[in-house]
Amino acid sequence: MIKQMIKTSLLAGSALLLMSGCGSDNKANSNDAVGGHNEQGALSIVYESTSADPASGKMIAHYHVHAVDENGNAISGLPLKVSLVNGARELRGQKVQHDTGTILSTKPISFHDDGIDFSQTDVRKGDTLIVIPSSGKTGKDYLGDWTIVEKGHDLGLRERSYGLESTNGLTYIIGNEQRWLSGRISAVAHVQGRGRNDTNSTSSSNHGFTYFDIVFDPVLAGHTATVGVHTEGNRMGGAKVITLRGGEFVAPDVKIPVTGKTEYATMRILIDPGDGMGTENLIDVELVPTSFTVEPLSNCRINYRLSDFRTDHNGEVTIAVDTFKSADSNSSKETSSSECTLKWNASAGSIYYEY
Known part of the structure; x- marks a missing residue:
């Protein structure tokens, strides 16, 4: 049709x-x-x-x-x-x-x-x-x-x-x-x-x-x-x-090592038109900063100031994540996850209008 x-x-x-x-x-x-x-x-x-x-x-x-x-x-x-x-x-x-x-x-x-x-x-x-x-x-x-x-x-x-x-x-x-x-x-x-x-x-x-x-x-x-x-x-x-x-937007989760330093994570954003048409990179758009999340929050925080939320020609953004080790409040023993997970809310509402 x-x-x-x-x-x-x-x-x-x-x-x-x-x-x-x-x-x-x-x-x-x-x-x-x-x-x-x-x-x-x-x-x-x-x-x-x-x-x-x-x-x-x-x-x-x-x-x-x-x-x-x-x-x-x-x-x-x-x-x-x-x-x-x-x-x-x-x-x-x-x-x-x-x-x-x-x-x-x-x-x-x-x-x-x-x-x-x-x-x-x-x-x-x-x-x-x-x-x-x-x-x-x-x-x-x-x-x-x-x-x-x-x-x-x-x-x-x-x-x-x-x-x-x-x-x-x-x-x-x-x-x-x-x-x-x-x-x-x-x-x-x-x-x-x-x-x-x-x-x-x-x-x-x-x-x-x-x-x-x-x-x-x-x-x-x-x-x-x-x-x-x-x-x-x-x-x-x-x-x-x-x-x-x-179609749909696709963004695989990214694992970030907890080092106690600021880590820079690269996430690739894809467009999936459906019907077996393959995928395309989402290029040259500004993504809403709050559409990104990281967990657990006890070990990681997104550093918005150091991040670049605009996708490049590969459909990639660079997100700065401050990592740190947390301490057990009931003892002096240090508790920490070895890695954090960066996610993006893959939807049209997470993309800014260009004008």
Whole structure:
């Protein structure tokens, strides 16, 4: 079924034109809304599940968009375009630019940032710019994905928005489908649609659902990406920062000798997509320090200051553990374990968002 889904989907670069109305009867959770409610309604981007496709060696994350009007009624027959930023262009040393963007209601529409001369950056024509909701900036006229077609001091954008007013203080990200992990491993994620003949599409068009998939290399599991969506012409847009989910994380326990000194333990974190697809290293992510534990505590403590919780190109982290021998409080006899065990809580909740 998944193979058929891939063959019949209409893929066009990093974006896809979709029609709402094919999918489930399940209503989107209001907490997933990605564009503020307005006179024409709102869009929600909702994660469903992830499956593995051994034939292509890819993971497929299933999502849907739900469109409603100002009264909460589903909008049917709505043409939507969905785009994804996987690899972000770093500007000013960061992937997301917070509250510094300005969209201008010029013809064509343009984008400006007071602190950036885009002609001096590695931003390229064809890249995707996604305006992300932020405090006080949730207008449906500018949220979501835009295609960059001109690059100078400012950027020229392809899409139209009939009701757009020039707006500053916007948070945004620029990038495309490809990223490099540890500067040496290319990893790709792209959007594709699910056709009406897909067996997972069960509802009729009057429910306002649009279903799409994110197809990605398994090595990207646990990494952060941004999804943008918008309608054409009379624009209604939205965006959401997501974690690419899929498979399970595996981290074998590490034994540490108790020497009375600080020991440095190397732990390798793996991604297991399932379905016999082998494993991948979890590369270039920051792990939550408190997701690591060591026992027995009578002999070992994690030294957070000396530890490196970011995985390298081998999927390895280096954890500093202070070891010491304990004494029996009822006698002068020294009691101690000969080794301690370092563990990691292997779950997506133990990985920080990248931005």
